[in-house]
Amino acid sequence: MKQKKYCASLLSLFLTICLLLTSCSSPSIPTNANTAFQNFTRNLFEQDVVSTTIGLHYTLQNPESYGIEEIPITYGSFDVNEAVSYAAIENCRAVLDKFSYNTLSKENQITYDVLSSYLATSKKGIPYALYEEPLSPVTGIQAQLPVLLAEYQFFSSKDIATYLALLKTTPEYFDSLIQFEQKKSDAGLFMADYTVDSILEQCNAFLAMGNENYLLSTFEERLSQMKDLTEKQKQHYIAQNQEILSECILPAYEQLVSALTTLKGSGKNTKGLCNLPDGKNYYAYLVSRDTGSSDSVETIQKRIYTQISSDLIDMQTIAANNPALSKETATNYHISPSAIIQNLERTIKDTFPKPANVTTEIKYVPKALEPYLSPAFYMIPSIDNTSENVIYINQAHTMEDMRLFTTLAHEGYPGHLYQTTYYASTNPDPLRNLLNFSGYVEGWATYAEMCSYYLSSLEKAHATLLQKNSSILLGLYSAADIGIHYDNWNLTQTIQFFSSYGIKDENTIREIYELIISDPANYLKYYVGYLEILDLKKEIQKKKKDKFSQKQFHKSILDIGPAPFEVIKKWL
Numbered sequence: 001m002k003q004k005k006y007c008a009s010l011l012s013l014f015l016t017i018c019l020l021l022t023s024c025s026s027p028s029i030p031t032n033a034n035t036a037f038q039n040f041t042r043n044l045f046e047q048d049v050v051s052t053t054i055g056l057h058y059t060l061q062n063p064e065s066y067g068i069e070e071i072p073i074t075y076g077s078f079d080v081n082e083a084v085s086y087a088a089i090e091n092c093r094a095v096l097d098k099f100s101y102n103t104l105s106k107e108n109q110i111t112y113d114v115l116s117s118y119l120a121t122s123k124k125g126i127p128y129a130l131y132e133e134p135l136s137p138v139t140g141i142q143a144q145l146p147v148l149l150a151e152y153q154f155f156s157s158k159d160i161a162t163y164l165a166l167l168k169t170t171p172e173y174f175d176s177l178i179q180f181e182q183k184k185s186d187a188g189l190f191m192a193d194y195t196v197d198s199i200l201e202q203c204n205a206f207l208a209m210g211n212e213n214y215l216l217s218t219f220e221e222r223l224s225q226m227k228d229l230t231e232k233q234k235q236h237y238i239a240q241n242q243e244i245l246s247e248c249i250l251p252a253y254e255q256l257v258s259a260l261t262t263l264k265g266s267g268k269n270t271k272g273l274c275n276l277p278d279g280k281n282y283y284a285y286l287v288s289r290d291t292g293s294s295d296s297v298e299t300i301q302k303r304i305y306t307q308i309s310s311d312l313i314d315m316q317t318i319a320a321n322n323p324a325l326s327k328e329t330a331t332n333y334h335i336s337p338s339a340i341i342q343n344l345e346r347t348i349k350d351t352f353p354k355p356a357n358v359t360t361e362i363k364y365v366p367k368a369l370e371p372y373l374s375p376a377f378y379m380i381p382s383i384d385n386t387s388e389n390v391i392y393i394n395q396a397h398t399m400e401d402m403r404l405f406t407t408l409a410h411e412g413y414p415g416h417l418y419q420t421t422y423y424a425s426t427n428p429d430p431l432r433n434l435l436n437f438s439g440y441v442e443g444w445a446t447y448a449e450m451c452s453y454y455l456s457s458l459e460k461a462h463a464t465l466l467q468k469n470s471s472i473l474l475g476l477y478s479a480a481d482i483g484i485h486y487d488n489w490n491l492t493q494t495i496q497f498f499s500s501y502g503i504k505d506e507n508t509i510r511e512i513y514e515l516i517i518s519d520p521a522n523y524l525k526y527y528v529g530y531l532e533i534l535d536l537k538k539e540i541q542k543k544k545k546d547k548f549s550q551k552q553f554h555k556s557i558l559d560i561g562p563a564p565f566e567v568i569k570k571w572l
Helices: 013-023 033-051 053-059 082-097 106-131 141-150 157-168 172-184 192-208 214-224 230-261 281-290 297-321 321-327 337-350 369-373 400-411 417-424 439-453 458-486 491-499 504-520 524-548 548-561 565-572
Strands: 359-364 377-378 387-391
Touching: 013 141, 033 053, 033 082, 033 106, 033 387, 053 157, 053 172, 082 106, 106 172, 106 417, 141 192, 141 214, 141 369, 172 387, 192 230, 192 281, 192 369, 214 230, 230 281, 230 359, 281 297, 281 439, 281 458, 297 321, 297 458, 297 504, 297 524, 321 439, 321 458, 337 359, 337 387, 337 400, 337 417, 377 400, 377 417, 387 417, 400 417, 400 439, 400 458, 417 439, 439 458, 439 524, 439 565, 458 491, 458 504, 504 524, 524 548, 548 565
Parallel strands: 359 387
Antiparallel strands: 377 387
């Protein structure tokens, strides 16, 4: 999982950018078309990056270098205006169309294609604004916001002042969130009761920390690293932070708890999205947006089952030819996470382009939030300082050696950290960093995870057996996602589906069912993204035969950067 560094959950980034593009205007026409295009995309970047304080802070360490002097004090808002959003997209589209595509450089043509696709997808999503859910058990604002605040770095006393001013606006931000959830409820689109219960549990756990709240301890830790502050100044800031936590942050969470408790019961749909008005079309849009695939849901569904069947056959063949494998342990990586990262960084050099020269710090999720956060996630660095990177590990999720190894491959090398820092080293258009293509990003990380089995010390047969098993499990979750949200499976049908593949624990299946209900298409962005990359690799292998190079294939994918797969296919 790649942790978003800013609350793009403000109805997702596409709505944020749409609302900001209203100020797009025709560029003055310099003699150089590429200069004009870069001025245009730079303008879009600067408009969007200043829309939220957290977005700006996590995107740019030194906003002044981009001519941004005034830092906004806002989390953003959940206000949605369809007419404004449509006008914004059409306005930006009109400006984009003024550029002569054939006069642009290859890099600018790729950016043009990416932005064009992004605008088209955004336009399709505008009618579904109220279907979006900024609160969810894993990726919701109530879970992400404290982590984002805890990781908010102080480079100067100005950063501290901005941070504290932002905290004071938390009640206003949560008010906007609550109003949005009320609108969802009024439209019959509010979440199921069991999802509410999970979110309430998280909020109450945060509130119960009291004086042990990690927003206090992490704040003091960050201050301790500020060499130009006197002890008196530090104590002054600490007192301010304590006061704001007590008077602003905690009351905002209490306010959210109260509102959700009141709204509980108004979510009548406890099944898949297809049971909502126009829910099936919304799900199809969601799959397209989050996977980056141009295929229909039906085609994706067939591709998933094909891969599951293929992996099952491979597993059966390997097991039959290697009966002793079932008695073997996974591996013996009894080393630290940092050592695993270093080992992976060394190992990938034969089949992947040279990694960027960066550092990686392993941190651990605060104990109070362990039950509610992912097993691990990578914190994306600012685009003007990608040399310092952080991976969080959640110690509540016990991972045996091989699972830790593949998880760190997903988050680190050759996964998120590697892809992010490598792409940054190509000096891409800054706008590309704001356009979210989770199918590419999570698909690449899943592909990296699958590759990592063969980078381990395991025998090839053993590595293949474990990799196929991992692929099958993710495939089953993805198939169930489509079954629940598109084909209207109920819990009984979901249990029957998993049972047919040997997964029979009904409590586990119920948890999977409820997780899929609360976060539709989540598994698909990992698995379908992975399958898209896998299919591209097979296609290039077939075309180039013995001239195929894994390293060159990986370089081509990485050089294009995050994009819809149609764009990647065009430029590969």
